[in-house]
Amino acid sequence: MNVLIIEDEKSLSREVEAFLKKQFYTCDVSFTGNNASEKIAVNLYDFILIDLGLPDYEGLDLLKEAKEYNPEAACIILTARGDVGDKIKGLDLGADDYLAKPFSLLELQSRMQAIARRKFGLKNTVVPLGEFSVDLTNRSIAHSGKEITAITKKEFDLVSYLLLHKNRTLNRMQLNEHIWGSVIEDDYDSNYIDAHIKNIRKKLNAFGPTEWLETVRGVGYRIRTA
Numbered sequence: 001m002n003v004l005i006i007e008d009e010k011s012l013s014r015e016v017e018a019f020l021k022k023q024f025y026t027c028d029v030s031f032t033g034n035n036a037s038e039k040i041a042v043n044l045y046d047f048i049l050i051d052l053g054l055p056d057y058e059g060l061d062l063l064k065e066a067k068e069y070n071p072e073a074a075c076i077i078l079t080a081r082g083d084v085g086d087k088i089k090g091l092d093l094g095a096d097d098y099l100a101k102p103f104s105l106l107e108l109q110s111r112m113q114a115i116a117r118r119k120f121g122l123k124n125t126v127v128p129l130g131e132f133s134v135d136l137t138n139r140s141i142a143h144s145g146k147e148i149t150a151i152t153k154k155e156f157d158l159v160s161y162l163l164l165h166k167n168r169t170l171n172r173m174q175l176n177e178h179i180w181g182s183v184i185e186d187d188y189d190s191n192y193i194d195a196h197i198k199n200i201r202k203k204l205n206a207f208g209p210t211e212w213l214e215t216v217r218g219v220g221y222r223i224r225t226a
Contacts (some may be wrong), residue, residue: 001026001046001047001116001161001178002024002025002026002027002028002043002044002045002046002047002177002178002179002181003020003026003027003028003042003045003046003047003048003049004022004027004028004029004036004040004047004048004049004073005017005027005028005029005030005036005049005050006030006033006036006050006051006054006059006062006159007029007030007031007049007051007078008031008032008053008054008055008104009051012098012101013029013031013151014029015105016049016105016108017029019105019108019109020109023109023155024139024153025047026178026179026180026181027181028043028045028181031105032054032055032056032057033054033058033059033061033062034056034057035041035057036050036054036057036062037062037065040057040062040065040069040070041065041068041069043177044070044072044073044174044177044178045070045071046072046074046178047071047073047075047076047112047115048066048070048073048074048076049075049076049078049108050062050063050075050076050077050078050095051077051078052067052077052078052079052090053079053080054084059077059079059169060086060089060090060093060178063075063077063090063093063094063095064093067093067094074096074097074112074116074119075094075095075096076095076096076097076098076099076102076108076111076112076115076116077090077095077097077098077099078099078103079098079100079101080100080101080189083151090217096115097115099111099217113137116164117171120164120165120166121172122136122164122211125137125215127163127214127225129163129212129223129225130173130208130209130210130211130212131143131144131207131208132204132207132208132210133145133211134159134160134163136163136164139153139156139160140156141156141159141204141213143204143208144207144208145205147206148203148204150203151200151203154179154196155196155203157179158175158179158193158196158197158200159200159213159223161175162175162213162222162223163223163225164219164220165223165224166222166223166224166225166226167215167222167223167224167225168222169216169219169220169221169222170221170222171219171220172192172194172220174220175193175220175221176192176193193220193221197213197215197221200213212224
């Protein structure tokens, strides 16, 4: 998933970035509100972490922009401010959670996972797909209970992202930006995503049918669960 970290304290922002990358998130970092505003306007994110105490921008204004330009992004306020009023304003503007500094990185991860489960309606992080099962926590795909080790990191990212958006068709641009963190400009019809999907099918079909992984001609791909 694609995350924007907006934090002017560079040591903290790099610490959060390094931690989330180890958890297989793709991260952009902004040290200023103006830079963050530009990124929010042109990129799509799954999570936006917003520091309210920016020296050049009002954090609550950034939250408003995030909800306007990235309405599907989950927004978490990160701030040292202890004012309950700021918390209430942020939640009223659509923030999904609020985390006061200093905070535990493990708590941040836990809250992001909880938001994702609510957002995508997941009661269990192990999701059955025909003869297969996808474990979103342990990042693995199994057939009849046996893990398939041939699946690469990016191939799992593709399957898991399509699964989170089950029954919804995602185009190549969406998959590029949310998994790789950037759009391949003027090349949305490239076979980059197609090649990964082909490899996924080849590896999984060696174990069982993958009719749940569908190609929507002229649009993109989806995982059908119903």
